[in-house]
Amino acid sequence: MRIVKLKQKNLNPFLEVISENTELWAPVRKYTDRHVFAQVEDVSQIDVDYTRTILPPRKIFLPPSFNMFTATEKEYKENFSHATKKILFGIHPCDIHGLLIMDQFFNYVFEDPYYTQARNNTLLLGHSCWPDEHCFCKSTRTHIIEEGYDLFFHRLSEDYLVWIGSSKGDDLIRLMPDCFEEKLSDEDIQFYIRLREQRNEAFQTEVNFTAMPDLMELKYNHPLWEKIGTACLACGSCTNVCPTCNCYNVMDHPQLKERGSLIHRDWDTCTLQSYSEVAGGENFREKRSDRLKLWYTHKIQAYISKYGKPGCVGCGRCIATCPVDINVKTVSQALDGKDVDAFWNRLNKGEIK
Amino acid sequence: MNQENQCPPQTNPFKPEPARIVRTYYLTEDVKFFQVRIADMEKALSFRYKPGQFAMISVLGAGEAPFSISSTPSRPGLLEFCIRKAGVVTDALFRLKENHLIGIRGPYGNGFPIQNMKNHNVLIIMGGIGAAPLRSVLLNCLDNRDQFQKVTLLHGAKRPAEMIFRDEFFDIKDREDLECHLSVDQDDTGEWSENIGVVTTLFPKMEKIDPQQTYALVCGPPVMYKFVLQELLKLKIPRDQILMTLERRMKCGVGKCGHCAIDYIYTCLDGPVFTYWDVLHMRELI
Numbered sequence: 001m002r003i004v005k006l007k008q009k010n011l012n013p014f015l016e017v018i019s020e021n022t023e024l025w026a027p028v029r030k031y032t033d034r035h036v037f038a039q040v041e042d043v044s045q046i047d048v049d050y051t052r053t054i055l056p057p058r059k060i061f062l063p064p065s066f067n068m069f070t071a072t073e074k075e076y077k078e079n080f081s082h083a084t085k086k087i088l089f090g091i092h093p094c095d096i097h098g099l100l101i102m103d104q105f106f107n108y109v110f111e112d113p114y115y116t117q118a119r120n121n122t123l124l125l126g127h128s129c130w131p132d133e134h135c136f137c138k139s140t141r142t143h144i145i146e147e148g149y150d151l152f153f154h155r156l157s158e159d160y161l162v163w164i165g166s167s168k169g170d171d172l173i174r175l176m177p178d179c180f181e182e183k184l185s186d187e188d189i190q191f192y193i194r195l196r197e198q199r200n201e202a203f204q205t206e207v208n209f210t211a212m213p214d215l216m217e218l219k220y221n222h223p224l225w226e227k228i229g230t231a232c233l234a235c236g237s238c239t240n241v242c243p244t245c246n247c248y249n250v251m252d253h254p255q256l257k258e259r260g261s262l263i264h265r266d267w268d269t270c271t272l273q274s275y276s277e278v279a280g281g282e283n284f285r286e287k288r289s290d291r292l293k294l295w296y297t298h299k300i301q302a303y304i305s306k307y308g309k310p311g312c313v314g315c316g317r318c319i320a321t322c323p324v325d326i327n328v329k330t331v332s333q334a335l336d337g338k339d340v341d342a343f344w345n346r347l348n349k350g351e352i353k
Numbered sequence: 354m355n356q357e358n359q360c361p362p363q364t365n366p367f368k369p370e371p372a373r374i375v376r377t378y379y380l381t382e383d384v385k386f387f388q389v390r391i392a393d394m395e396k397a398l399s400f401r402y403k404p405g406q407f408a409m410i411s412v413l414g415a416g417e418a419p420f421s422i423s424s425t426p427s428r429p430g431l432l433e434f435c436i437r438k439a440g441v442v443t444d445a446l447f448r449l450k451e452n453h454l455i456g457i458r459g460p461y462g463n464g465f466p467i468q469n470m471k472n473h474n475v476l477i478i479m480g481g482i483g484a485a486p487l488r489s490v491l492l493n494c495l496d497n498r499d500q501f502q503k504v505t506l507l508h509g510a511k512r513p514a515e516m517i518f519r520d521e522f523f524d525i526k527d528r529e530d531l532e533c534h535l536s537v538d539q540d541d542t543g544e545w546s547e548n549i550g551v552v553t554t555l556f557p558k559m560e561k562i563d564p565q566q567t568y569a570l571v572c573g574p575p576v577m578y579k580f581v582l583q584e585l586l587k588l589k590i591p592r593d594q595i596l597m598t599l600e601r602r603m604k605c606g607v608g609k610c611g612h613c614a615i616d617y618i619y620t621c622l623d624g625p626v627f628t629y630w631d632v633l634h635m636r637e638l639i
Contacts, residue, residue: 068367073413073454076368109622110366110607220636247611250604254414261413268604270611278602279418279439282575284615294614302617 002164004173004180005188011153011160012043014179018172019043019087022123025060026089027053037088048090048155051132052315056243057095058102060088061118065266068114068250072260083118089125094135094313096126096149097142098243104307105246114265123168126152134316136205136329142313143203156191205319207332209300209310215335216301220293224334229289231324236269238327239295241317244303247275270294296331366607369411369456370396375431377451381515384482385447387434388424391457402426403464404490405598405626409606410434411456415445419603419621421486422460427496432457435485435517461606462625465490465596470568474503476559476590478581480552480573481510484517486598486625487572498530503562505532509552509573513537513545534558552577556584564589571597582629595629 006014015024023039026046030036035050037057062082069076099119106115126149137143145152150169154161162180164170173180219225239245249268252261268275271292276285285291303311318327376388391397402408402422411417418440424433438447449455467490475494479487494504510516516537526533534555536548548555552573569590571581578597585595601613601620613620616635627635 071413071456074371076456078365078368106609108608110609112607112609113365114367246609248604249610249612250417252411252414252416268611270614275612276602278600279437279443284601297616298614305617 002170003184004162004164004182005184006153006160006162006180008155008158008160010176010179012046014176015043015046015087015089017175021085023084023086024089025086030054037090046090048127050090051129051135052092052317052320054317055241056098056315056317057088057091058098058243058245060086060122061099061102061115062246062248062265062267065264066114067262068265069263070260071252071263072258076263078113080114080117083114083121086122087125088122090127091124091149092127092129092315093145094137094140094142094315095243096124096145097137097140097313098315099124100148101244101303101307101309101311101313102246105244123150123172124148125150125169125172128152128154130199131203132316133204134319134329135203135314136207136316137314138200138203139205139207139209140310140312140314143200154192154195156188156195159188161188161192205316205329207314207329208336209304209312209332211336212300212310212332213304215332216297219335222335225289225293228326228331228334229287229292232271232288232292232326233324234271234273234288234291235323236271237321237323238318239269239271240267241321242299243313243315243317244299244311245269270298292326292331296328299328300332366458367605369409369417369458371454372397372432372457374449374451374453374455377449380435380517380519383438384517385436385438386423387436387446389432389434389455389457390430391432392454397430400429400432400460402460403467404493405464405486406460406462407486407606407625408432408434408457408459408461409603410442410446411458412442412445412449413456416442417456417604418442419461419601419606421489421598421625423485423488425489425492425496427493435482435488437482459606461621463623465570465598465626467493471500472502473594474505474562474567475501476505476507476562476567476569478507478552478569478571478573479509480577480581481515482517483572483574483577484508485572487570488518490570495525495528495531502566503532503560504530505534505559505562507534507536507552507555507559509536509538509555509577511538513540513542532560551580553580553584556588562588565591567594569595571595585629592629592633596626597629597632598625599627600625 025037026040027035027050028038028045029047035053037053040046066082067079070079106112149165152163247268247270249266251264253264254261277283299311312328319329371392372389373392375390378386380386407419407421409417410420420434423435436443477487477491494501536550536552536555537545538551540549567590569585603613603621604610606621608619608622
């Protein structure tokens with residue numbers, strides 16, 4: 001792979017040049033300490049010193065609500081207005097892995113044109129990161145990324161090592177060839193290797209996924225699920241922040257004047273009660289514990305069977321988000337028979353009723 | 354960065370095809386029959402499906418829902434559905450008159466393993482609205498009668514007025530190449546000439562069949578499964594030759610929306626037809 005060097009001070013000018021005719025999406029600060037992926041008008045808005053955004057980047061490819069069709073009785077007119085040409089800068093390895101999982105999913109048997117078109121129109125420019133207390137991407141082996149990006153920016157002390165992952169990425173570099181140095185010094189390489197080792201040491205959270213498919217099967221009827229189900233608020237936050245959640249609902253919004261409808265596709269959440277209802281009001285997953293089991297079966301068992309890796313990329317969003325500490329870490333530790341100080345102890349003491 | 358905006362893909366699996374309601378009438382108080390033809394004649398004739406597959410039907414302003422196809426692929430051109438009034442989409446469908454346009458896409462799902470069923474006995478057990486998917490396979494067997502051994506139909510309804518396709522089944526009842534038993538739980542008319550009792554009371558009336566050479570197809574209300582399955586096991590029909598077709602909420606039919614997920618599988622891609630072995634093996638199927 002071709003690797004070049006860019007001075008950090010040249011990053012913003014570079015982003016400005018490449019986004020001249022394209023939407024630029026990047027992490028920006030929201031509230032005081034949060035970050036979101038947003039479309040930026042001015043590159044100075046970009047803040048690369050972030051750990052995780054509130055919502056994963058899939059919102060750019062399949063927005064929380066978008067119009068699939070403008071329909072009349074005679075014709076369903078497709079709408080791909082969300083799939084504009086974009087550059088997504090600043091995406092971390094775990095989120096790129098999340099998109100690679102979504103790529104597999106949305107191309108499985110049938111291709112979902114709403115996803116693939118948005119995906120094909122977006123260039124991914126990754127950025128290196130540093131784990132906080134919730135990150136466990138080392139456990140899911142998604143802390144490094146070798147494919148899927150067009151460019152990847154590894155931050156050193158004053159420079160970036162820029163990995164060129166695709167021909168389109170190379171085209172971007174050629175727009176400002178003078179900014180990039182072809183020659184890397186031994187010092188740069190040493191610095192990069194040391195940084196990587198230090199980063200590997202910096203992970204504070206570990207989740208053992210190896211036994212999870214077996215444990216999900218062996219403990220499917222274990223009372224711990226009832227306890228977790230009782231604590232769960234069924235708010236759906238975990239699914240909204242998960243980079244590999246794909247569920248959606250389709251709503252038909254009648255437009256009386258046009259004698260037609262707008263067919264919208266909205267994010268949906270398997271932890272909501274209405275999710276598994278069928279005609280006549282029968283519900284296959286009435287209990288919150290049943291719905292949580294579905295989610296965890298999917299993430300830490302079914303994905304492993306189907307695609308060979310978990311449907312979790314260790315981004316830590318569910319850990320940072322769930323108000324009652326139900327997340328991939330606590331649930332898998334509970335399944336593993338380990339005492340989990342967070343909600344699990346409180347549950348055992350009966351503090352959460 | 355002179356990347357051309359990509360053209361939309363050739364086929365959008367979510368795009369419904371306009372279709373016209375050719376005939377519609379009530380089968381029972383809350384079940385209506387719909388005969389539908391895809392407006393584009395070429396597409397109407399090339400719509401190939403297997404018995405047991407389903408289609409997504411959309412009504413503008415109401416939404417979209419999955420429905421079993423009740424017609425047989427051996428009679429191409431028209432699609433038939435047998436629909437119970439149960440929600441927003443079906444309410445809207447029931448209000449539509451003949452010649453009205455609806456949207457249709459599919460077919461989806463695995464369908465019944467017709468190839469494997471060839472040269473075997475076919476035992477079809479339907480209760481209530483369970484006739485909707487099983488009528489397709491029954492008519493298909495009758496239209497290709499020489500490909501199958503013995504064909505048996507057991508059909509149960511609550512009352513005579515609630516028997517779906519009653520006239521049609523009475524018409525084929527006397528065929529010599531079909532064993533057909535009809536039953537109602539209660540006869541409130543006093544004119545019912547067939548069996549009275551739940552569908553399992555029909556089992557003793559059946560001629561003896563070689564269970565190893567038999568495929569049993571079951572569809573009906575949840576309460577029916579337990580008792581019918583017991584009878585089938587008593588007959589010693591292998592569990593992987595007992596086939597059932599299941600119902601789930603679906604928003605896409607193509608394995609994307611997630612609503613029909615069960616364990617590892619999606620009902621829309623891996624189902625809706627499952628064997629009894631699958632059902633025992635997987636949680637939450639019925």
